[in-house]
Amino acid sequence: MSRRPNEQNERIKRQFLDYRKFARQLSEKSLDKELSALERFDVWNGRKDFARFHIEWAMEFRTFLEQFKSTTGKPLGKSTTRAILATLREFVLWLSQQDGFRSRIKPSDADYFKLSRRDEAEARAAPPRPAPSINQAKHALSLLPDRTPCELRDKAVFALLCLTGIRVAALISLRVKHVDLVERSITQNPREVATKFGKSIDTFFMKNFEEAESVLAQWIRHLDQEMLFGPDDPLFPATAIIAQANTGFKADGFKRRPWRSTEPVRKIVNDAFSQASLPTFGPHSFRHMLARHAANSSTSIAELVANSQNLGHTSVLTTLQSYGQISRERQRELITGRKPDE
Known part of the structure; x- marks a missing residue:
């Protein structure tokens, strides 16, 4: 059974999404995707306080995504994994600049939310897109x-x-x-x-x-x-x-x-x-x-x-x-x- 949402984490997520909406001017559709990525990470991590963030969380979460299988047995696509990690990278980078987190989280910690070079290239490759003549x-x-x-x-x-x-x-x-x-x-x-x-x-x-x-x-x-x-x-x-x-x-x-x-x-x-x-x-x-x-x-x-x-x-x-x-x-x-x- 999943743990109840962490009140402090929820407040931080809302502040981050407000920043992404008003400072970075993301659309509601993009914000929904970013919220989904943050929630996936939060649930996987057992709702631990973001203030306790360690780079091991990033490395283990990336491994979790690479090994994840849906109910149909299919793995996450490389582009989907890349998008989730990109959201977490932006989140940790933003977190490192907030009061109460600067001394605990360094901007370089965000770099651990990255795919391997091979997977990054595969994620960026344009998939075949069927179209009529x-x-x-x-x-x-x-x-x-x-x-x-x-x-x-x-x-x-x-x-x-x-x-x-x-x-x-x-x-x-x-x-x-x-x-x-x-x-x-x-x-x-x-x-x-x-x-x-x-x-x-x-x-x-x-x-x-x-x-x-x-x-x-x-x-x-x-x-x-x-x-x-x-x-x-x-x-x-x-x-x-x-x-x-x-x-x-x-x-x-x-x-x-x-x-x-x-x-x-x-x-x-x-x-x-x-x-x-x-x-x-x-x-x-x-x-x-x-x-x-x-x-x-x-x-x-x-x-x-x-x-x-x-x-x-x-x-x-x-x-x-x-x-x-x-x-x-x-x-x-x-x-x-x-x-x-x-």
Whole structure:
């Protein structure tokens, strides 16, 4: 049975998280992960006072993580282990600067929360990230029905992902006014759109995807002419559900508010690929699709930079290293000058 939380430790954890939130400006999602890492360490250590910290705790905890097995028998991934240790490293470094701890904890003690060089390299290595091809996305889009308003909305969601690779949190917070069909653009104003790190992003539609533009335009016309939505109304309103006496619940038009979570978008995308008899990619895979397409088709550095900015990346290296992996077949073709069938 686990021990009850240590009151002093809990107070210190809260102070650290306040520092990370307001001084380091971490998001709530990141803070939740850091709290989870601190709690994992605290429970493993039997709730001992942080004031008694010794470097042996760090070394033993690292061994514990390396040997940990989940209920399914799987070990922790190297990237997960690295993230947990990184939180503990930041915590101990911060602790060494606090009154009452300076004489007991040295800044260098934080260095013991590190992976081996080999494991660090493995943790940093970009894992394979499955993504659809442009043709697969077009095929899935063409099979989506649009007979009802709900079906048209869902198809427009898929179409916008094809055109822009917009992050799903930003997508569900878009308003009608953020879309400019003439300029073929999406304005992601951080005051109104949930962009990553609150960045302002101007995103333009991918070329040669006219069918997706047509679907999006049809949906916006429906919002304007049939639903009488204005510029400040949500681009993708949530479905209104009503109760029925005998058959439970059914969809009944739309609410004048966006979805409260990203789950409906994930279901739309998964179902679209599944119905097309393709692997069930998620919404984020469109970003990989567009980045890889740019890496393979761009004819200049400027074009690569433009595609990187379109995805909202600060650096083109982010696009190439995290999203633009080249397949083994394409690598072979570029290096040897021979196509796969040669």
